[in-house]
Amino acid sequence: MIEYVPVIESPCMSLCVMDEASGWCLGCGRTLDEIARWGQTDQADRDAVMAALPARMERLEGKAL
Template identity: 40%
Template structure:
């Protein structure tokens, strides 16, 4: 897999965890952030799907 195929981090440089251990910037859990560099391609895609769901919920409830 070349560099262009790698799943990039959703980090937006707003790094702060809320009371639920979710980053208010990228919507990843503390565990997902910590493990990101060790995750394979499929795991990262799964995290990004979760991030999209969390982001939608935060816009609805925010």
């Protein structure tokens, strides 16, 4: 019997470089802790992180200007 394994949506952009000041990934905006637990945490935690990412990315992009 083949077991169904759900695909977990990820914001990963394969640009894994951490911003030293904020601790956020320049590609996706997550912290190292968030990245490490992504596959094991529950959907509510992933949703909360996903909700925070647009503001984080905006702040990171603003630093580059």
